[in-house]
Amino acid sequence: MVNDSVPDAEVVARVLGGDGEAFGILIRRYEPGLLRFATRMLGNPDAAADAVAESLVRAYRHLAQCRDPGRLRSWLYRITGNRCRSHLARRRTSDISLSEAPPLADPSDAWAVVERGEQVALVERALSALPEEKREAFVLKHVEGMSYEEMAQVTGARIPTLKMRVHRAREALLAALQELV
Amino acid sequence: MMLDAGGGMSPIDPRLQEALDNERDPGDLPADQQDAYARLMTAATLLSAKPAVSVADRVMAEIRAMPQQLHTGNRWRRAARWLTRPLAVTLRLRPAWTLGLAAAGLAAILLLPGDENGPELPRASEGVAQFVGHFPGAQSVEVVGSFNNWSRGKLHLRDENHDGIWHGDAVLPAGQHEYMFVVDGERWVADPLAGRYVDDGFGVGRQNAVLIVRQASSEDTPQQ
Structure with a gap:
């Protein structure tokens, strides 16, 4: 082994x-x-x-x-x-229920659970409202931490296209995340 | 905030995009953009939590249940029986311009004495597939496909005349198979003569060639 x-x-x-x-x-x-x-x-x-x-x-x-x-x-x-x-x-798409996607981690503090759960739900709701390609681009870039070159290998899309998708995803998320502190 | 007068989203400052792409120090951003930067980074962090579930056991159980020969198994060779029995080989030729190339490969196979690399004798549920490709200057050409788990080193083509026409054949289960040529050990090429292709499932625009093998017992005719 x-x-x-x-x-x-x-x-x-x-x-x-x-x-x-x-x-x-x-x-x-x-x-x-x-x-x-x-x-x-x-x-x-x-x-x-x-x-x-x-x-x-x-x-x-x-x-x-x-x-x-x-x-x-x-x-x-x-x-x-x-x-x-x-x-x-x-x-x-309407079959996707945000309630089905709870926070992935289990913080030990009860208040933290509630607060974090609300924040995660808010972000997930905003993310799920994005078109599939922009959602994928944002997750690969900012959640998985990939370079644009690696994202191109994953998606088959060109780097300028991916940059545009990420930029548009950021704009949409910012508009939707006014309540996020 | 980034909402415009109509309530929709508006473009965000290019400096903020640059900071988010690690091309600019976020500390240099104006205060309102630093707030937006922090909000997006917080969102990414919230989405980055480690999953609480695992599929490792499930996947490994499925892998362990697979045949051990999936990647390494040796084919049962019956070359001796193949050499002692006549076998009719015909090709369904596609565009007319392929006639010369295919005929040359076919002639090479039929005229040359059998060797230890000859195909096995097909069973009732198998047929013979012939592979022909024109790769002038190549040092090696082999075939990988769904029939050998895409493993290298199992089906090498030959070019005895050094004319760039590589050929070989193999006994395969009757049915549809996907395959690729591997030229000089590194260049994967879909057979330009295949006539039928399918997406390989691993990327946009990447395709595998398709061949259909008929049962030798019905017609003794391979079809590619």
């Missing part, structure tokens, strides 16, 4: 060489971000978990098709993004 500090490309080589358990390292490495990304895209943690699980299994099955294991993160986000788009295409 390889340890968690091994580069992605080496872990991929181990998996392709027959060490299927090594794929668990890649799951531990990228699952939190993928789940967060999918949750923000779908607005539903259960649907997000399904999308990420399906994406990771698909990634495992097609791991040899990952043409640049050094960019595995982008590849995984691309698969997950495609899966999210498929989920969204199968249901109407």
Whole structure:
């Protein structure tokens, strides 16, 4: 078994060489971000978990098709993004319930829970009102902390297009988040 | 705030966009823009909480249930039986200009003596697929696809005449398969002669070639 500090490309080589358990390292490495990304895209943690699980299994099955294991993160986000788009295409936007997307963390302080929960709900409501492409761009940029170059690898969109989507998303969110302190 | 007179959103100051893109120190922004900057950063932070759930066990259980040969399994070779039994091979040719290329590849296969790289004998549910590609100057060409889990090193094409026409064949399960050529170990190329393609699911505009293999028992004819 390889340890968690091994580069992605080496872990991929181990998996392709027959060490299927090594794929668990890649799951531990990228699952939190993928789940967060999918949750923000779908607005539903259960649907997000399904999308990420399906994406990771698909990634495992097609791991040899990952043409640049050094960019595995982008590849995984691309698969997950495609899966999210498929989920969204199968249901109407109105089916997305903000109440289904509770805060992802569990602060210990009761007041903090209430206050943070309200703030998260406010932000999620504003985010879910964005068109899908702008929502994706904002989440990849500001939640997942990607560069525009990496976002281009994930989405297939050109960098100027992505910058415009992020800028428009910021404008829309600012307009909607006047109550956020 | 950024609402215009009509109640809609208005463009925000380019300096604020630059700060949000890490191209400007947010400390240099005017006070109202620093407030907007902080509001957006707070929103991003609220959305960045670590998920409380995990799908790791579920995914690993599904992976462990898969065949162990998914990435590494060796194909059951029956080359000897293949070499002792005549096998008719026909191609459904597409555009007329492909005739020469395909015929050259077919002739190379039929005229040259069989070798240890020849295909296996197809079973009832299998057929023979032939691959032909024109890659002048290439040092190696191989085929990866859904039939070998996109694994390299399993299906190499040959160019005995060094004329740039690479060919090879393989026994595959009857049905539809997706595939790509890998040229010189690094360049992935969709077969320009495939005639049928599907999106590969990993990016805009990226496509895999498609081949359809017929059961050898019905016609002994591969179709690509």
